[in-house]
Amino acid sequence: MELLQHVLLFLHLLGWAIVLGGTIVTMRDTRLPRGALHGILTALVTGILMVGLASASDELRDPNTTKVAVKLVVALVVTGLVVYGARRPEKVTKGLLGAVLGLTVLNVGIAVLWR
Template sequence: MDVLINVFVGLHIIGIAALLGGFFTQMKAMGQGEARIAKGMLHGALTMLITGAALVGFNQAADHPVDNIKIGVKLVLLIAILGITYVKRDDEKVPAPLFGAVGLLTLANIFIAVLWV
């Protein structure tokens, strides 16, 4: 079970990389007001959702402790990210504050995962 958990942690990190990488590549365009949601950002967020849910299930099945409050907070942030990326995925330009919120929520999600013990 631990190997399966580690594989899904790796896939979860790939999802984070896709979302955050898409954000970082658009930062210059965001400053000019021309940022757009890349398809990889939406796919990264969906990957995070699926692998995160699987990780919770695998950890509970393996009798590892799961902090449900932490997972709930991370889920709320991810739902907000998914909402923005899904609704704005076809727009030519996304307002800078909204696009910046995707990056900030993603970074908050990362820091919650790492620092919340």
């Protein structure tokens, strides 16, 4: 069970890294990176699976539900922004990319610093 949790964590971090790195690289061109939609959906789904696995398992520590709720809200906002930018590439602005970038950094910061 712990191995599965670690694999999901790896995929979760990889998804956020795709969104973060891709957004940084394309900031100058004001376009959404190609892999951003796949990255955010990977991060969102694996995050939900990790919380479900930890909640259902006796071996793993129960998740902090307040932290999970805050991270989920931030992830859903980022998902909405990325879906909007993917459907309407002509509407992508530096502000939208900045919001995706800032909220991604916020979500990673919450994961690491909230104890």
